[in-house]
Amino acid sequence: MYGLVNKAIQDMVCSRFGEEIWKEIKQKAEVNVEVFLSMEGYRDDITHRLVRAASVVLGLSSSEIMQAFGEFWVQYTAQEGYGEMMDMSGDTLPEFLENLDNLHARVGVSFPKLEPPSFECTEIEEDSLNLHYRSSREGLTPMILGLVKGLGTRFDTEVHVTQTQSRDEGAEHDEFLVLYKPN
Ligand code: 1DX
Numbered sequence: 001m002y003g004l005v006n007k008a009i010q011d012m013v014c015s016r017f018g019e020e021i022w023k024e025i026k027q028k029a030e031v032n033v034e035v036f037l038s039m040e041g042y043r044d045d046i047t048h049r050l051v052r053a054a055s056v057v058l059g060l061s062s063s064e065i066m067q068a069f070g071e072f073w074v075q076y077t078a079q080e081g082y083g084e085m086m087d088m089s090g091d092t093l094p095e096f097l098e099n100l101d102n103l104h105a106r107v108g109v110s111f112p113k114l115e116p117p118s119f120e121c122t123e124i125e126e127d128s129l130n131l132h133y134r135s136s137r138e139g140l141t142p143m144i145l146g147l148v149k150g151l152g153t154r155f156d157t158e159v160h161v162t163q164t165q166s167r168d169e170g171a172e173h174d175e176f177l178v179l180y181k182p183n
Helices: 003-017 019-028 044-058 062-079 083-088 093-110 141-154
Strands: 118-122 128-134 157-165 174-182
Touching (some): 003 019, 003 044, 003 062, 019 044, 044 062, 062 083, 062 141, 083 093, 093 118, 093 128, 093 141, 093 174, 128 141, 141 174
Antiparallel strands (some): 118 128, 128 174, 157 174
16 A cells, blocks of 8 residues: 555554654564655555554554544545545535545556555435445455544534445445434
């Protein structure tokens, strides 16, 4: 994944727990990268090792960290150079979710090593939709819960997300029920 992802994890941990804790996490993860370059590709296992080590050091589950990271990602990318792109991708939670594949397609033009997931919305109602998440990667599903919650915050919309289908349990892809109500 692009370094932007690892840099976001670093900035989330440093802002909440400080530099020393981050050093400890990096050491435990056996990640010897001095600085992550946002626009450089890194092996996915670096990200997974960082999350696993953070889980041990912070005493939180990997799933909790991934969820917190998903929430963080929405505001982080909006303030780290991708705000205009986020602004263009919708004015409401459902609209943004529907535009996610377009957003990734746009990023992919400039960054060909992007391996974008796919998000499809079905059964769209006034206050609910089914979100289908398809990814070439494994282990990032808990992050989706956080991402959708982060979008709720972004659009001042109350949101409730539950996973209804799981690839881990043999389904073809992960699926979520998203309930929402703008304030
Ligand atoms: F609900 O399953 C809201 O590296 C959502 O594979 C979901 O393949 C917002 F310059 C620039 C760059 C860089 C911008 F190239 C990424 F570095 C992308 C910014 C998306 C904002 C996807 C990150 C692929 C890296 C799922 C979890 C990964 C999608 C991560 C969240 C808006 C983003 O993001 C999976 C990669 C961006 C960029 C957004 C993602 C890769 C998302 C969301 N994805 C790189």
